[in-house]
Amino acid sequence: MVKLTVLYGHPIDPTAFEKHYADTHMPLVAKMSGPTRTEKARVVGTPDGSKPAFYRMFEFWFDNQEALQNTMGSLEGRAAVADLAKFATGGVTVLISAVE
Amino acid sequence: MVKLTVLYGHPIDPTAFEKHYADTHMPLVAKMSGPTRTEKARVVGTPDGSKPAFYRMFEFWFDNQEALQNTMGSLEGRAAVADLAKFATGGVTVLISAVE
Numbered sequence: 001m002v003k004l005t006v007l008y009g010h011p012i013d014p015t016a017f018e019k020h021y022a023d024t025h026m027p028l029v030a031k032m033s034g035p036t037r038t039e040k041a042r043v044v045g046t047p048d049g050s051k052p053a054f055y056r057m058f059e060f061w062f063d064n065q066e067a068l069q070n071t072m073g074s075l076e077g078r079a080a081v082a083d084l085a086k087f088a089t090g091g092v093t094v095l096i097s098a099v100e
Numbered sequence: 101m102v103k104l105t106v107l108y109g110h111p112i113d114p115t116a117f118e119k120h121y122a123d124t125h126m127p128l129v130a131k132m133s134g135p136t137r138t139e140k141a142r143v144v145g146t147p148d149g150s151k152p153a154f155y156r157m158f159e160f161w162f163d164n165q166e167a168l169q170n171t172m173g174s175l176e177g178r179a180a181v182a183d184l185a186k187f188a189t190g191g192v193t194v195l196i197s198a199v200e
Contacts, residue, residue, distance in 0.1 A: 002144070003141060004147075005157065007107075007153075039199060040199070040200045041103060041197035041198060041199045041200060042197060042198050042200060043195050043196070043197045044102070044196055044197060044198050045196045046194055046195065046196060047104075047172060047181075047194055047196065048194075052195050052196075053107075053193045053195065054193075054195060056197075057105065057195065057197060072147060081147075093153045093154075094146055094147055094148075095143050095146065095152050095153065095154060095157065096143070096144055096145045096146060096147065096152075097141035097142060097143045097144060097156075097157060098141060098142050098144050099139060099140070099141045100140045100141060100142060
């Protein structure tokens with residue numbers, strides 16, 4: 001199993017981010033077929049009380065690397081990636097991981 | 101539901117990291133009671149082929165924030181956290197997130 005993790009940096013305008021994320025980005029993500037599971041999460045803190053390094057995270061799990069590549073290479077996957085530039089003003093850090 | 105995400109930076113000596121991680125750290129993590137689920141993953145790449153920002157990630161899911169705090173405040177949780185200094189030479193970035 002592999003997963004794609006999207007770590008969102010802190011946006012310039014969180015209110016604008018949240019609106020675009022809920023109204024536009026999530027519907028685009030929902031159109032992506034292939035993941036066996038997805039998880040949306042809002043970073044709320046750190047164990048030591050310092051400012052979190054990221055603002056939000058979203059993960060997609062796939063059966064294997066090929067399924068991940070098929071999804072990300074699809075029209076729907078590319079539309080979701082292209083949309084990031086419209087609201088992710090804090091940048092994104094993306095990881096592909098092998099689940100052990 | 102909340103989750104604790106540990107993102108490991110690239111270690112100075114990956115071989116030494118892997119040995120300590122498997123032989124010492126994972127057994128300490130296994131002693132921690134409270135998480136409803138855990139997931140261990142090794143970062144293998146990024147969508148654009150650039151060097152990944154992190155080396156490994158590990159996640160713990162809990163029913164709620166109180167359960168997370170109880171686990172991290174337990175003797176076993178503190179032992180696992182204290183162990184990080186012994187092998188995580190690339191540092192750790194830790195996030196607490198609310199799963200939506």
